[in-house]
Amino acid sequence: MLDRRTEILMAATRVIARRGVRGLRVGELATEAAVSTALIYYHFTDRAGLLRETLAFISDRADRYTAERDPGAHPGGPRAELEQVLMLELQDTADVRENSTAWGELRATAVFEPGLREDLAKVTHTWVYEIADLLARARPDGTAPAHAAAAERLTALVEGLSTRWLSGSLPLDHARQLVRGAIDTELGGSGAVG
Amino acid sequence: MLDRRTEILMAATRVIARRGVRGLRVGELATEAAVSTALIYYHFTDRAGLLRETLAFISDRADRYTAERDPGAHPGGPRAELEQVLMLELQDTADVRENSTAWGELRATAVFEPGLREDLAKVTHTWVYEIADLLARARPDGTAPAHAAAAERLTALVEGLSTRWLSGSLPLDHARQLVRGAIDTELGGSGAVG
Numbered sequence: 011m012l013d014r015r016t017e018i019l020m021a022a023t024r025v026i027a028r029r030g031v032r033g034l035r036v037g038e039l040a041t042e043a044a045v046s047t048a049l050i051y052y053h054f055t056d057r058a059g060l061l062r063e064t065l066a067f068i069s070d071r072a073d074r075y076t077a078e079r080d081p082g083a084h085p086g087g088p089r090a091e092l093e094q095v096l097m098l099e100l101q102d103t104a105d106v107r108e109n110s111t112a113w114g115e116l117r118a119t120a121v122f123e124p125g126l127r128e129d130l131a132k133v134t135h136t137w138v139y140e141i142a143d144l145l146a147r148a149r150p151d152g153t154a155p156a157h158a159a160a161a162e163r164l165t166a167l168v169e170g171l172s173t174r175w176l177s178g179s180l181p182l183d184h185a186r187q188l189v190r191g192a193i194d195t196e197l198g199g200s201g202a203v204g
Numbered sequence: 205m206l207d208r209r210t211e212i213l214m215a216a217t218r219v220i221a222r223r224g225v226r227g228l229r230v231g232e233l234a235t236e237a238a239v240s241t242a243l244i245y246y247h248f249t250d251r252a253g254l255l256r257e258t259l260a261f262i263s264d265r266a267d268r269y270t271a272e273r274d275p276g277a278h279p280g281g282p283r284a285e286l287e288q289v290l291m292l293e294l295q296d297t298a299d300v301r302e303n304s305t306a307w308g309e310l311r312a313t314a315v316f317e318p319g320l321r322e323d324l325a326k327v328t329h330t331w332v333y334e335i336a337d338l339l340a341r342a343r344p345d346g347t348a349p350a351h352a353a354a355a356e357r358l359t360a361l362v363e364g365l366s367t368r369w370l371s372g373s374l375p376l377d378h379a380r381q382l383v384r385g386a387i388d389t390e391l392g393g394s395g396a397v398g
Contacts, residue, residue, distance in 0.1 A: 030316050032226040111315060118312035120371035121305060122224050127372035134373045159385050162374075166382070167357060170364030177314035178321035179328045180356075188360070191353050195389055 015053050018043045019067040022060060027111040031061065031119040058125045065116050065126065068109055069133045072098050088147035093193055095144060096164055099172045100186050107176070114173050138162050149197055160196040167192055209247050212237045213261040216254060221305040225255065225313040252319045259310050259320065262303055263327045266292050282341035287387055289338060290358055293366045294380050301370070308367050332356050343391055354390040361386055 012020070021043035025034050036057060040047045054060040084091035099110045120126040142161035146152065152160075171188060174180040206214070215237035219228050230251060234241045248254040278285035293304045314320040336355035340346065346354075365382060368374040 030226070032224065033316075114312060114315065117367055117371055118308060120373075121308065121367070122227075124372070130371060131373040134368065159382060160389075163361060163382055163386050163389075166364035166368055166374075167361045168364070169367065170360035170362070173311055173315070173363065173367075174328065174360055177311055177324060178318070179314075179325040180360075188353060188357055192357050195354075195357075 014045060014049060016067075018045060018050055018053060018060075019064055022064045023068055023071075023108060023112045026064065026115050027108040031115050036060070058123075061116065061119075061123075061126055062129045064112070065129055065133060068112050068116070069136075071105075071109055072113070088144050089193070089197065092141065092144040092148055093190060095141065096168055096189055096193065097186060099168055100175065100182060100189065102182050110172050111176055114169070114176060117169065134165070138165050141165055145196070164189075164192055164196060208239060208243060210261075212239060212244055212247060212254075213258055216258045217262055217265075217302060217306045220258065220309050221302040225309050228255075230254070252317075255310065255313075255317075255320055256323045258306070259323055259327060262306050262310070263330075265299075265303055266307070282338050283387070283391065286335065286338040286342055287384065289335065290362055290383055290387065291380060293362055294369065294376060294383065296376050304366050305370055308363070308370060311363065328359070332359050335359055339391070358383075358386055358390060 018039070022034065022039055025039055025042055034057075036047050036050055039060075040050055043050075050060065054063055084094070099106065099113065101107075116126065117130065120130045138158070138161045141164055142154075142157045145157040145160055146154070149157075168189060171180060171185040175182050175185045212233070216228065216233055219233055219236055228251075230241050230244055233254075234244055237244075244254065248257055278288070293300065293307065295301075310320065311324065314324045332352070332355045335358055336348075336351045339351040339354055340348070343351075362383060365374060365379040369376050369379045
């Protein structure tokens with residue numbers, strides 16, 4: 011059984027994915043999570059604390075999509091593992107759509123709410139580091155700064171494509187194909203158009 | 205002298221960049237633009253019409269940052285022109301910060317407001333087409349589908365990096381350096397890390 015704290019965070023993610031961070035009111039969240047507003051304040055102190063913990067929850071949940079994977083032991087090798095990890099935010103399931111929508115919304119909200127920025131930068135850094143590590147395993151001949159830059163580009167590309175997908179500018183299959191092309195371009199022996 | 209319609213659109217961009225689309229109320233916009241709410245409704249019919257016209261205005265204004273450029277006659281050739289056009293949203297000036305913030309906010313809002321999606325997809329398509337054309341001039345030996353895919357990746361990357369910059373996850377100079385690296389990788393003879 012889930013604890014109350016987790017139930018509140020799941021409900022907050024649902025509400026953010028449905029109506030946006032700015033549509034999130036603590037009173038409505040209490041109704042959605044079937045708890046009292048007092049319990050929400052008890053666990054998260056204030057709205058800013060709730061948003062920060064929801065960000066951490068969303069980030070952990072994205073990791074869990076591939077919780078079954080055994081790092082370094084992917085049957086397709088590090089290239090396939092890299093593709094799998096990058097595609098986490100680009101899948102047509104209710105869970106992933108909800109998670110990606112909430113993630114994008116928290117990212118967009120941080121432009122206007124400085125209180126979210128530090129945690130968001132940390133979570134982004136962790137993601138970039140994970141991808142740089144996979145790039146290093148896929149191409150051990152590359153340099154660490156080159157792996158880091160490629161990881162920053164690939165993760166920012168996934169964020170950009172995810173928002174295009176969710177805002178109706180790009181079909182999901184095409185977004186996934188563009189990410190595969192980007193992996194090839196970053197790892198590969200020749201440029202995409204040259 | 206600017207006409208009233210343009211003054212309203214400039215004021216709408218300022219308000220969106222300051223407080224977000226969801227902080228935009230027609231009454232406050234009227235105060236900001238020093239016009240009556242009736243005039244706003246006269247020009248834009250409703251809030252949805254105002255948002256669509258603001259999107260078009262922001263998109264046109266981004267083009268004007270390099271209005272002085274003579275397409276196809278850039279002194280640095282198509283590679284330099286490509287870099288210049290892609291960097292439009294990544295500059296540390298009040299105008300660009302305002303425009304990029306408002307653009308990112310309209311993109312994020314379209315996830316929740318389907319009425320914005322069609323116009324946003326059109327503006328995105330125009331941007332991708334312009335970049336694909338520059339890629340084709342920079343590397344005439346590439347294929348049209350390869351140029352189109354590279355243009356979609358480069359523009360989505362700029363959107364992703366712009367939002368990271370504005371949300372405090374990435375310094376601007378570093379974002380610009382990553383875009384330069386992406387141009388090299390898309391055009392170049394070798395992958396970034398291989």
